[in-house]
Amino acid sequence: MLGSLVGGILYDRFNQVLMIAISTVVLSVFTGVTPWCTWFPAMMMVTFMSGFGSGWLDTGGNVNIISLWDTEGGSYMQALHLSFGLGGILSPLATEPFLAKPACSQPVQGNTNNSGTSFSVTLFDAKIKVNLNEIEF
Incomplete structure (x- = not known):
């Protein structure tokens, strides 16, 4: 929620494409670092930053769809949120073979x-x- 709030403020003030690029980098770096965290508080902070980047990116995607297609963007917004749902369903299936x-x-x-x-x-x-x-x- 904090990432969405900060992301919304930043999208209003700066270049939207640059903000999407930065949020993607933040999300990918912290998601990639998470498996190497052996100390629990560090893992919590890294996961928090990953969620921050995710909220920031989600807000940017919604804002871009609304600014590009205005009232005609309903189907694009539904497709975006469908991809979130599919990722939530398919990701446990894809990661299950790698679990302990x-x-x-x-x-x-x-x-x-x-x-x-x-x-x-x-x-x-x-x-x-x-x-x-x-x-x-």
Whole structure:
């Protein structure tokens, strides 16, 4: 939201094409640096700056569509936002093969007694016994 606000102010005062170029560079640099952040606060700051550049670029795209096509730009605006939606759907599918494998390699196994008041769960080679009669609600 902050990137959109600052981007809107900058688009009013400076060359719009230059502002789109700068916001694209900001977004790409900070998005590219994110995987190499090993310290969590640095990763948060880099992700914030990436979001800042994204909001800045989104505002610029909307402003350009409105300034170029005025009232006839509805379909172009819809196409722009369709591409955002498609990216949000397709990006997890594209990145899934590169994600780390889950830490739990064994499935969770559970057993219950006949009365259903207690059960045991084995997770990470630790057996946990739970008696529901001892839990107060």
